[in-house]
Amino acid sequence: MKRIALWAFLLVLTTSCAAPSPIPTASPTLENTPTLINTVIPTLAPTETPVPMNCDQISAISVLAFESSTTMDIFAANRRLARTVNLGEALEFPDKGNWQWVNKEEIFYVVSQAGFTAVRIPINFAAHAESAPPYSIQDSFWESVDSLVNKAMKCGLVVIINMHNFGYESQIMRTESDYFLVLWDQIAEHYKDYPEASLYFELFNEPGDPYLWNTILFQGISVVRKSNPTRPIIIGLADWGQASGLATLKLPDDQGLIVSFHYYNPQEFTHQGAEWMEGAYKWLGTTWDGTPDEIAVIDQDFDRVSYWVQSRRHPVPIFLGEFGSLSKADQESRVRWTAAVRQAAEEHGFPWGYWDLCNTGSPTFGIFDCYTTRPAIQGKWDEGLFKALIPPQ
Numbered sequence: 001m002k003r004i005a006l007w008a009f010l011l012v013l014t015t016s017c018a019a020p021s022p023i024p025t026a027s028p029t030l031e032n033t034p035t036l037i038n039t040v041i042p043t044l045a046p047t048e049t050p051v052p053m054n055c056d057q058i059s060a061i062s063v064l065a066f067e068s069s070t071t072m073d074i075f076a077a078n079r080r081l082a083r084t085v086n087l088g089e090a091l092e093f094p095d096k097g098n099w100q101w102v103n104k105e106e107i108f109y110v111v112s113q114a115g116f117t118a119v120r121i122p123i124n125f126a127a128h129a130e131s132a133p134p135y136s137i138q139d140s141f142w143e144s145v146d147s148l149v150n151k152a153m154k155c156g157l158v159v160i161i162n163m164h165n166f167g168y169e170s171q172i173m174r175t176e177s178d179y180f181l182v183l184w185d186q187i188a189e190h191y192k193d194y195p196e197a198s199l200y201f202e203l204f205n206e207p208g209d210p211y212l213w214n215t216i217l218f219q220g221i222s223v224v225r226k227s228n229p230t231r232p233i234i235i236g237l238a239d240w241g242q243a244s245g246l247a248t249l250k251l252p253d254d255q256g257l258i259v260s261f262h263y264y265n266p267q268e269f270t271h272q273g274a275e276w277m278e279g280a281y282k283w284l285g286t287t288w289d290g291t292p293d294e295i296a297v298i299d300q301d302f303d304r305v306s307y308w309v310q311s312r313r314h315p316v317p318i319f320l321g322e323f324g325s326l327s328k329a330d331q332e333s334r335v336r337w338t339a340a341v342r343q344a345a346e347e348h349g350f351p352w353g354y355w356d357l358c359n360t361g362s363p364t365f366g367i368f369d370c371y372t373t374r375p376a377i378q379g380k381w382d383e384g385l386f387k388a389l390i391p392p393q
């Protein structure tokens with residue numbers, strides 16, 4: 001959830017490019033989550049020699065599974081997002097971001113082996129395109145995006161390409177709607193040959209203005225459909241992604257849409273100490289105790305989303321695309337809240353996406369230590385939060 005775009009606090013991020021990689025042949029089926037070889041949290045004693053962590057084995061399994069899939073069922077597509085993790089702090093910044101730290105096959109290997117089924121990649125395309133027509137996205141940026149997408153897919157993960165932020169702003173201005181559409185035309189064209197079981201599009205993260213959003217989402221879907229007639233498209237909600245945005249949402253008649261909401265309630269708990277939110281420092285110390293009343297609030301919030309679906313003439317699948325809490329909050333409360341939200345989502349039939357994968361220092365939403373120079377296999381999960389998301393069987 002971002003109400004104010006403040007880039008001033010962003011870290012100075014280094015840049016780097018990867019060689020273009022071919023379209024991966026590995027693609028999971030819509031129906032089946034690829035077999036997970038194990039779900040053990042990877043740990044290696046520092047003295048052990050790390051074995052190469054690549055996804056060759058996973059790919060072989062996924063290719064077989066995909067080849068037997070023939071039809072697009074948007075509810076099955078949504079189920080493939082069952083346990084998603086966001087890759088924030090990588091490509092959504094105006095400069096290149098910390099993408100090189102996550103641009104390792106072994107990170108995706110670890111994520112996939114841990115039991116996640118999908119990654120949502122927030123990407124700031126507007127910051128890497130010409131600022132005047134034809135608004136071409138830079139070749140070097142395509143290389144960065146393709147590199148992450150291909151690695152994730154090779155590791156059997158479904159990938160969500162999420163347009164996230166617009167240059168130096170978190171929102172699209174009314175005067176920029178043509179720019180938004182031209183960018184989507186390029187993105188859709190670029191990925192049109194990627195398997196639609198493995199690569200989904202999300203038009204924009206946390207739009208603010210409902211009227212502008214309803215206009216440009218219709219136009220954006222039409223643009224995407226020219227080259228991708230049935231690929232799943234995720235539609236976020238106005239009012240910064242919150243479920244309250246359902247009240248104003250209008251959707252075209254398109255059987256390939258998934259509606260996504262974000263959940264950070266109570267904000268005083270999840271965003272305590274957030275630099276980009278005015279007044280968030282005075283929330284420091286807020287706990288979440290998991291009382292019956294606190295749990296009931298989550299259930300009621302999610303019930304309202306289910307009622308919205310039931311009230312529609314045509315049902316549409318729901319994805320909880322982001323939820324998480326900042327590390328400035330009490331850790332035990334974070335674990336309790338994360339487990340409660342995850343459980344409520346699963347009980348309501350909403351696949352979920354945790355924000356965020358990489359632990360970026362303090363404060364962070366991240367659960368995995370991506371940023372060390374050690375191999376990913378030696379990286380560490382935040383054990384409490386990890387188990388809150390993927391409880392041991």
Ligand code: BGC
Nearest residue numbers: 001002088164205206322355
């Ligand atoms: C924003 C992040 C923010 C997160 C939680 C995301 O959509 O892009 O910057 O940390 O929501 O507020």
